[in-house]
Amino acid sequence: MSELRKRTFVVTRFDPDVDHAPKTQSYEVACRPDWKVLDALNFIKDEIDGTLSHRWSCRMAVCGSCGMNVDGEPKLTCKTSLADYGDRVEIAPLANFPIIRDLVIDMDGFMEKLESVKPWILVAKQKAAEEGTNRQSPEQLAAFKQFSMCINCMLCYAACPVVSQEPHFLGPAAIALGHRYNMDSRDEGAAQRNRVFRGEGNVFACSYANECSEVCPKHVDPAAAVNQAKLNAVIDWATSFVVRREG
Amino acid sequence: MVEIHRHDIVVVGGGAAGLRAAIAAVEADPRISVAMVSKVYPMRSHTVSAEGGAAAYVPGSEDSLEKHAYDTVKGSDFLADQDSVDYFVEQATLELTRLEHWGCPWSRNPDGSVATRPFGGMTVPRTWFATDKVGFHMLHTLFQHSMRFDRIVRYDENFATRLLVDGGACRGVAAIDIRSGAMRCFLGRAVILATGGAGKCFPFTTNGTIKTGDGMALAYRAGVGLKDMEFVQYHPTGLPGTGILITEASRGEGGYLVNSEGERFLVTRDYGVGQKAELGPRDMISRAMILEIEAGRGIKGSYGEYMNLDLRHLGEAKITAKLPFVRELASTYVGVDPVHAPIPVRPVVHYMMGGVDTDLRAATPLAGLYAAGETACVSMNGANRLGSNSLTECLVFGARAGVEAVAHARATSVGDEAPLRSQTEAEAARIDALRGRKKGGEKIAQIRHEMQLSMERGCGVYRNQAAMQQTVAELAQLKGRYADLVLEDSSKVFNTEILQALELGNLLDVAEAVAVAAAARRESRGAHACRDYPKRNDQEFLHHSMVFFTPAGPRLDRKGVTITRFQPEERKY
Numbered sequence: 001m002s003e004l005r006k007r008t009f010v011v012t013r014f015d016p017d018v019d020h021a022p023k024t025q026s027y028e029v030a031c032r033p034d035w036k037v038l039d040a041l042n043f044i045k046d047e048i049d050g051t052l053s054h055r056w057s058c059r060m061a062v063c064g065s066c067g068m069n070v071d072g073e074p075k076l077t078c079k080t081s082l083a084d085y086g087d088r089v090e091i092a093p094l095a096n097f098p099i100i101r102d103l104v105i106d107m108d109g110f111m112e113k114l115e116s117v118k119p120w121i122l123v124a125k126q127k128a129a130e131e132g133t134n135r136q137s138p139e140q141l142a143a144f145k146q147f148s149m150c151i152n153c154m155l156c157y158a159a160c161p162v163v164s165q166e167p168h169f170l171g172p173a174a175i176a177l178g179h180r181y182n183m184d185s186r187d188e189g190a191a192q193r194n195r196v197f198r199g200e201g202n203v204f205a206c207s208y209a210n211e212c213s214e215v216c217p218k219h220v221d222p223a224a225a226v227n228q229a230k231l232n233a234v235i236d237w238a239t240s241f242v243v244r245r246e247g
Numbered sequence: 248m249v250e251i252h253r254h255d256i257v258v259v260g261g262g263a264a265g266l267r268a269a270i271a272a273v274e275a276d277p278r279i280s281v282a283m284v285s286k287v288y289p290m291r292s293h294t295v296s297a298e299g300g301a302a303a304y305v306p307g308s309e310d311s312l313e314k315h316a317y318d319t320v321k322g323s324d325f326l327a328d329q330d331s332v333d334y335f336v337e338q339a340t341l342e343l344t345r346l347e348h349w350g351c352p353w354s355r356n357p358d359g360s361v362a363t364r365p366f367g368g369m370t371v372p373r374t375w376f377a378t379d380k381v382g383f384h385m386l387h388t389l390f391q392h393s394m395r396f397d398r399i400v401r402y403d404e405n406f407a408t409r410l411l412v413d414g415g416a417c418r419g420v421a422a423i424d425i426r427s428g429a430m431r432c433f434l435g436r437a438v439i440l441a442t443g444g445a446g447k448c449f450p451f452t453t454n455g456t457i458k459t460g461d462g463m464a465l466a467y468r469a470g471v472g473l474k475d476m477e478f479v480q481y482h483p484t485g486l487p488g489t490g491i492l493i494t495e496a497s498r499g500e501g502g503y504l505v506n507s508e509g510e511r512f513l514v515t516r517d518y519g520v521g522q523k524a525e526l527g528p529r530d531m532i533s534r535a536m537i538l539e540i541e542a543g544r545g546i547k548g549s550y551g552e553y554m555n556l557d558l559r560h561l562g563e564a565k566i567t568a569k570l571p572f573v574r575e576l577a578s579t580y581v582g583v584d585p586v587h588a589p590i591p592v593r594p595v596v597h598y599m600m601g602g603v604d605t606d607l608r609a610a611t612p613l614a615g616l617y618a619a620g621e622t623a624c625v626s627m628n629g630a631n632r633l634g635s636n637s638l639t640e641c642l643v644f645g646a647r648a649g650v651e652a653v654a655h656a657r658a659t660s661v662g663d664e665a666p667l668r669s670q671t672e673a674e675a676a677r678i679d680a681l682r683g684r685k686k687g688g689e690k691i692a693q694i695r696h697e698m699q700l701s702m703e704r705g706c707g708v709y710r711n712q713a714a715m716q717q718t719v720a721e722l723a724q725l726k727g728r729y730a731d732l733v734l735e736d737s738s739k740v741f742n743t744e745i746l747q748a749l750e751l752g753n754l755l756d757v758a759e760a761v762a763v764a765a766a767a768r769r770e771s772r773g774a775h776a777c778r779d780y781p782k783r784n785d786q787e788f789l790h791h792s793m794v795f796f797t798p799a800g801p802r803l804d805r806k807g808v809t810i811t812r813f814q815p816e817e818r819k820y
Contacts, residue, residue, distance in 0.1 A: 017740055051738070060491045061575070064290065119394065134347060148387070151290075
């Protein structure tokens with residue numbers, strides 16, 4: 001068994017029934033060398049302070065629950081090795097979201113944004129299952145696959161400088177998801193989603209900071225999606241005039 | 248006072264089975280309203296962690312419905328109900344096709360048709376996949392598709408603590424709104440349980456922390472039997488320490504399992520898997536690995552002995568194309584790049600074959616109560632599930648539960664709310680008394696830890712009577728100590744300690760059902776390998792185990808197995 005290393009975790013605490021504002025609380029934990037940040041939080045919860053609240057589940061970087069700001073940067077805590085940190089580690093809720101309790105943020109706004117881009121296959125006529133599967137070539141799949149990898153961990157919202165200024169901005173993950181369906185050869189709903197993209201809180205608010213893609217733990221590259229979505233939304237808008245004139 | 252929410256159908260759980268049930272219900276009847284009550288946001292559900300694939304016959308392939316049915320029944324060691332298996336294989340293709348229509352990014356052949364891969368215990372490649380993140384893609388496809396229906400009303404982060412039963416019928420659930428701490432009363436003319444399994448009864452599991460047997464415990468306490476609980480699936484390849492799943496698709500794509508001598512023991516020694524080698528069924532391969540370790544051919548590590556999963560011969564291109572998540576997981580959690588080094592793996596608790604007793608219609612014996620997915624035991628998995636059948640099972644029986652619940656709701660009147668409201672108020676009082684209860688003995692973590700170690704000792708890959716009996720006794724004692732639990736957090740808002748306490752209560756009930764059923768099955772069948780009784784005994788044990796809740800402790804019973812076209816035979820590969 002390798003050496004344990006003692007670290008101090010400075011953790012945000014907030015109970016809205018008691019506290020006027022978030023505060024911090026420090027915990028000393030002897031950490032195994034192979035621990036992730038989440039392991040230390042779970043140790044605190046189980047052994048030191050049962051009142052600490054945080055979200056987590058799969059501990060394998062796919063459920064998207066455990067995003068937090070670690071030393072000021074948005075991280076998936078189950079995927080973030082403590083070996084990369086010093087003796088003092090600050091753990092705070094994801095930035096740019098209201099806090100419900102301790103490390104738990106309010107994600108209602110995020111869920112509304114996801115839903116607003118109509119993240120489902122829009123077709124004029126739904127096929128019956130008996131008609132069999134659609135053909136989709138590996139190239140057609142590759143056109144959207146990357147943008148379907150988002151786990152909704154919201155790190156990109158915590159990193160986005162536009163979200164921090166304009167809370168109504170659709171934001172990286174929601175735009176990437178809408179774009180994912182627009183790029184799917186089975187979908188016919190791009191015009192509807194492009195209207196959403198051109199509407200209030202629209203894609204054009206993005207300032208190309210690229211922070212979203214840098215923090216994405218799944219390499220979705222939402223910044224690329226936003227830029228492609230901007231272009232497509234403009235082309236779609238311009239084309240609509242041409243079509244209307246022809247009609 | 249409790250808040251009352253009235254819907255036609257209440258679905259508990261937002262994973263693959265629950266979402267499919269909700270969609271099926273609103274599609275079956277344009278007037279039906281569904282409450283989706285889940286303790287996590289649906290996309291956090293543990294379906295998300297499934298990796299390898301979903302099985303279904305591909306029309307025009309070398310496969311057939313009969314072959315899929317036979318493989319499933321043989322994999323089950325002939326304990327599956329064959330009418331359930333037939334219904335499952337018939338519906339499987341339609342269900343996976345629906346997901347394709349709804350946008351699931353299934354991996355494709357060059358001609359654009361859906362690709363399949365080989366899987367353990369399956370005689371032909373029939374496992375549809377989306378690289379090695381199949382559960383993730385299925386869950387997000389289902390969740391996103393469900394958003395188009397306004398009549399699916401989500402209650403995210405609401406934790407169901409009790410079924411509301413009146414006049415012999417289930418009419419709703421009591422649930423804590425985690426964000427406010429308030430108790431809510433969800434009323435419906437039918438309830439569907441889809442809360443997944445209970446891997447957290449064990450210390451070493453692929454399961455996420457949310458897999459605490461909630462639906463099983465709710466049904467059990469309401470008098471519904473739990474069926475075949477002794478059959479706990481160990482997946483052969485979990486990462487030491489964390490238990491993180493390394494998909495069977497690693498072997499489906501050609502990976503080898505090797506011991507400390509670099510030997511492919513499934514090929515060189517007789518473990519009953521024959522020519523299938525690494526693609527034998529999970530129960531047999533897990534046993535082979537334990538026997539290898541016992542014979543001194545394990546590899547020593549800081550989390551116990553392990554075997555190596557070698558993918559190096561597949562090459563970087565194939566690993567990147569077909570198994571990118573395996574590469575990410577091995578690199579992140581054990582510091583191994585499988586392109587260059589073998590992955591350390593150990594058998595790990597993965598799946599409960601048993602669950603809430605349901606029939607072909609996904610109905611439980613309690614009127615108005617349905618169950619689907621890992622929560623349920625329908626029973627199509629019998630004593631051992633084949634990999635990639637369970638994701639499809641969630642869809643097939645989730646859909647059936649939704650349709651049947653609608654039919655039941657249409658034929659049922661709303662009834663009297665008063666008794667249901669008072670049951671919810673009693674539940675609120677029970678939980679408020681528990682919240683922040685300072686007096687008492689032990690912490691949650693202590694009791695949970697002892698329960699998990701006891702389950703591993705008594706209900707592991709190999710079992711024996713003495714150890715199982717000891718676990719039964721230890722669990723009874725732990726339940727006594729649980730009644731004297733100490734809690735620190737008296738707050739209302741997002742109090743996760745009270746949730747953990749209630750989850751531990753669920754786990755203890757489910758664990759006890761597992762241990763009691765295991766101790767009573769004096770034979771070896773599928774995943775239940777008993778060293779005192781190493782042979783299958785159809786004469787005495789070709790039946791389902793049933794466990795019923797009584798205040799004095801679990802009561803055991805049995806139930807017949809439906810055998811139609813495949814007569815029990817020796818299970819050899």
